[in-house]
Amino acid sequence: MIKKFRVFLSPIEGQEKWLNEKATEGLKLSGAGRFIYEFKKCKPNQYQYAVDYIGNKSNIQRKEYESFLDDIDINYYEMPLNICQFSIGRVKFRSYANRGGKIATSSGMINRELLILERENNGKPFNIYSNVKDKIMSLKERRKPHIYLLIFMVLMELYNDFIGKPFIDISYFSNRNSLDKNTLSIFLGIIAIISMVRIVRLSLSIKTLNKKTSIQQ
Amino acid sequence: MKNKILESPLTETALLIMLAMYKPNHGYGVMQFVEEKTNGRVIFGPGTLYGAINNLEKKKWITLCEVTESERKKEFVITELGKKQVEAELERMKEVYKLGMEITSIGGMSNDQEI
Structure with missing residues (x-):
């Protein structure tokens, strides 16, 4: 297990680039915390990464999306995006989210604004949105x-x-x-x-x- | 006069997904079908495919198949309303294709011919 500390000013593009660089070096993500990333060794270029923003989704929508990712054989890791949200105890207000995602009250909705998607490298670009x-x-x-x-x-x-x-x-x-x-x-x-x-x-x-x-x- | 329910033109994404669902199919199957049939020209990203499937389901153009315990993945199939949309879109495309063939050099008419 290799642990790395990293803070990103650009949590989507920056993180995506860094994770793909690690994959090129033969490291596969095995866990992601607020600032600490855990990696396992793998073959160089075995995996590809993309980072998706899901802070606008409600808890149900997030679970549905994750279930869909399971269906298409894409692995994922949840990550927080610490921006413009206010917490009182376990209640978090996301001012920017769409209806249903504004108030995060269940533990499932706290600190899960980003999804790191991981798939086996098939030599094709890994774009989350294709149009x-x-x-x-x-x-x-x-x-x-x-x-x-x-x-x-x-x-x-x-x-x-x-x-x-x-x-x-x-x-x-x-x-x-x-x-x-x-x-x-x-x-x-x-x-x-x-x-x-x-x-x-x-x-x-x-x-x-x-x-x-x-x-x- | 065409049925007012029909929406046209459809996006290529919507059309390809519905074509992939003439037989019950799941997300992964749709991705493979589309990539294979378009020779890799169209490769759906997971976010795009998820959004489009949700949208088509809301419009009732596709529907979720009954899920048995042995099936892990959700399968969808096109509805009658969805088939009507696809057929209307193909008619529209046929019209455009015919016009294009009449006018362009591919269809036989040279550039200096009167349109």
């Missing part, structure tokens, strides 16, 4: 959490500015009771910029695909 319309739909679903995160960051910044009292208490991490105003603003600004960059990149991809689609139509 342009589905690719656009998938990118739009992926853009939603970033939009909500950006709005949330702006609201927090406004609260920080006008109410004055810091929104976040980080006494758990620091010996200070709370973040001072400027530090919090910088923190919120960095997250907002990362979100904006992701929104722009996803929007550009959608625009390119839309152009392609209008010709194909």
